[in-house]
Amino acid sequence: MNASRPFLSIRGIHKAFAAPGGTTVALNGIDLEIARGSFVSIIGPSGCGKSTLLQIMAGLVEPTSGAVFLDGRKVDGPPPSVIYVFQQYTRSLFPWKTVERNVAFGLENRERLSRETIIARTREILALVKLTGFERYFPWQLSGGMQQRVAIARALACRPDVLLMDEPFSAVDALTRVGLQELVRGLWRELGLTVVFVTHDVDEGVYLSSRMVALSRAPARIAIDLPIELPYPRDQIATRALPEYLDYRARLLAQLFADEGLVSTEAA
Amino acid sequence: MSDAVKTDLPAPAPPGVKTAGGIALLWRTRWFGVGFIALLLALWELAAVSGWVPSMSFPRMSAVLATWWEIIISGELVGELLPSILRMFAGYFIGVALGVALGLLMGYFRFFYSLLEPITEVLRPIPSPAYLPIVILFLGIDDEMKIFMISFASLFPVLLNTYSGVRGVDPIQLQTARTFGVTGWKLLWQIVLPSAAPYIFTGMRVSLAVALIVMVISEMVAASSGIGYFILSAQRGFKIREMFAGVLTLAVVGYVLNRLFVAIENKVLAWHYGYTLQQRN
Numbered sequence: 001m002n003a004s005r006p007f008l009s010i011r012g013i014h015k016a017f018a019a020p021g022g023t024t025v026a027l028n029g030i031d032l033e034i035a036r037g038s039f040v041s042i043i044g045p046s047g048c049g050k051s052t053l054l055q056i057m058a059g060l061v062e063p064t065s066g067a068v069f070l071d072g073r074k075v076d077g078p079p080p081s082v083i084y085v086f087q088q089y090t091r092s093l094f095p096w097k098t099v100e101r102n103v104a105f106g107l108e109n110r111e112r113l114s115r116e117t118i119i120a121r122t123r124e125i126l127a128l129v130k131l132t133g134f135e136r137y138f139p140w141q142l143s144g145g146m147q148q149r150v151a152i153a154r155a156l157a158c159r160p161d162v163l164l165m166d167e168p169f170s171a172v173d174a175l176t177r178v179g180l181q182e183l184v185r186g187l188w189r190e191l192g193l194t195v196v197f198v199t200h201d202v203d204e205g206v207y208l209s210s211r212m213v214a215l216s217r218a219p220a221r222i223a224i225d226l227p228i229e230l231p232y233p234r235d236q237i238a239t240r241a242l243p244e245y246l247d248y249r250a251r252l253l254a255q256l257f258a259d260e261g262l263v264s265t266e267a268a
Numbered sequence: 269m270s271d272a273v274k275t276d277l278p279a280p281a282p283p284g285v286k287t288a289g290g291i292a293l294l295w296r297t298r299w300f301g302v303g304f305i306a307l308l309l310a311l312w313e314l315a316a317v318s319g320w321v322p323s324m325s326f327p328r329m330s331a332v333l334a335t336w337w338e339i340i341i342s343g344e345l346v347g348e349l350l351p352s353i354l355r356m357f358a359g360y361f362i363g364v365a366l367g368v369a370l371g372l373l374m375g376y377f378r379f380f381y382s383l384l385e386p387i388t389e390v391l392r393p394i395p396s397p398a399y400l401p402i403v404i405l406f407l408g409i410d411d412e413m414k415i416f417m418i419s420f421a422s423l424f425p426v427l428l429n430t431y432s433g434v435r436g437v438d439p440i441q442l443q444t445a446r447t448f449g450v451t452g453w454k455l456l457w458q459i460v461l462p463s464a465a466p467y468i469f470t471g472m473r474v475s476l477a478v479a480l481i482v483m484v485i486s487e488m489v490a491a492s493s494g495i496g497y498f499i500l501s502a503q504r505g506f507k508i509r510e511m512f513a514g515v516l517t518l519a520v521v522g523y524v525l526n527r528l529f530v531a532i533e534n535k536v537l538a539w540h541y542g543y544t545l546q547q548r549n
Contacts, residue, residue, distance in 0.1 A: 058447055060443055060446060060447060078446050078447050078448075078449060080449055082447075083447055083448070084443075084444075084447040086440055086443070086444060088440055090547075091438050091440040091441065092440050092441065092443075092444045094441065094444075094459070094462070094463075095539055095540070095542075095543040096462045096463070096465070096539045096540070105448060105450075106448040106449075109448055109449055109450045109454065109458075110448060110449055138539055138542060138543070140539075140542055140543045140546040140547075141542065141546070158448065
């Protein structure tokens with residue numbers, strides 16, 4: 001799974017924002033080498049710049065200094081093989097387009113495909129996220145979990161190499177969340193994607209990932225970089241009961257709590 | 269203009285009001301208000317018959333309706349109305365097209381905003397009758413003048429609303445489009461325009477009412493045909509019943525145009541109503 005050749009390289013990323021009375025440094029020198037096919041989760045205290053880092057990787061935001069390289073090429077604007085999935089699916093899906101047309105959006109714009117191919121691929125992806133039969137619905141007619149599946153389907157339809165997901169499950173209920181976790185984990189293994197996943201949920205990160213990166217408070221640096229060597233296939237009950245799982249979780253939570261100024265290890 | 273907006277609102281259903289039987293519920297229906305109009309017309313008739321008001325300038329409603337019917341079947345009214353409506357639509361669609369185009373450009377490109385915002389703010393507040401004499405000077409009193417007047421007046425509500433709509437496009441939608449490689453003119457056409465459509469329609473509805481007003485005004489000031497000319501010349505020739513019939517005609521035209529507009533808007537923006545309803549819940 002872990003090819004040694006660097007696929008997604010984040011080199012010396014600094015990001016400063018204009019703030020009242022000067023500038024605020026959000027990211028203060030982030031270096032990361034992400035291997036092809038890995039599932040990396042980024043956690044950190046709120047406001048540490050996790051989302052900004054992800055947007056820089058997506059080419060949606062320019063770093064103040066440093067650069068991102070994808071397969072050796074500098075990221076300068078959104079690369080075709082990288083799709084960013086927003087946390088706010090209700091705002092990211094186009095409400096005037098049906099589910100089908102939303103999913104086809106990337107295909108229609110990215111590649112010169114025939115109408116038939118687009119429809120076929122759209123149907124195929126919708127089946128993959130278990131939304132067959134909802135083609136003609138509008139996104140706002142669906143539940144939150146279904147809407148996020150539409151957003152994921154739209155991203156996958158372009159057959160990206162890299163999926164960047166910004167707290168994609170934070171707005172859905174706990175059971176829907178488990179369903180979406182399984183969906184993304186399955187797709188990741190099935191399609192050989194590289195996933196970078198921002199979350200505030202340590203458990204979710206450990207369960208899903210092959211590697212966890214914890215950022216410190218802003219100005220953020222990498223506080224912990226931890227390979228997650230839990231066996232596959234993973235299971236929502238069994239994996240989460242493994243002593244290794246609990247150990248990873250405890251180490252990451254300790255870092256997070258220390259950063260937030262919360263003094264407790266009992267809480268873990 | 270304002271009643272047009274009101275009639276499209278759903279009738280409010282006051283909570284806790286329990287009424288039994290069909291007659292008691294009548295006041296909640298549309299027929300209640302329609303009945304009120306009929307009552308006013310009947311009072312008009314009564315006032316004219318009893319001579320409370322000088323009958324010279326206040327004919328009986330029944331006489332007005334009879335005259336109205338006469339000029340309808342004689343084709344006189346259609347002969348006056350049709351050219352007016354055609355001029356109105358010509359001007360309206362030119363104004364809407366320019367308003368949408370300029371509003372998109374100003375909302376989307378900072379350059380066009382800086383260039384055009386001041387002149388918009390200077391021209392917009394001028395009441396259209398004020399520049400009518402200037403337009404007559406340059407374009408005469410024929411169709412060109414009226415179409416220009418109507419399109420110029422219809423332009424601003426559409427422009428301002430389109431601009432607001434473009435500025436209000438959710439940045440997440442723009443970012444989403446960018447992550448799929450959609451930028452520039454494609455972004456304008458595929459995301460900004462549909463997203464701003466509810467605003468554009470609001471502007472278009474205001475402009476429709478404005479177009480009707482300016483059509484009548486320009487025909488009253490300078491014309492030899494058209495419904496505005498018809499009303500004014502009827503008044504000058506003491507054909508009072510014709511005058512009232514002309515005004516009633518405009519009421520009907522305004523009402524029908526608005527209903528048509530609402531029907532089209534409901535179809536085009538069905539997604540918007542569903543979406544906002546879902547957001548509210």
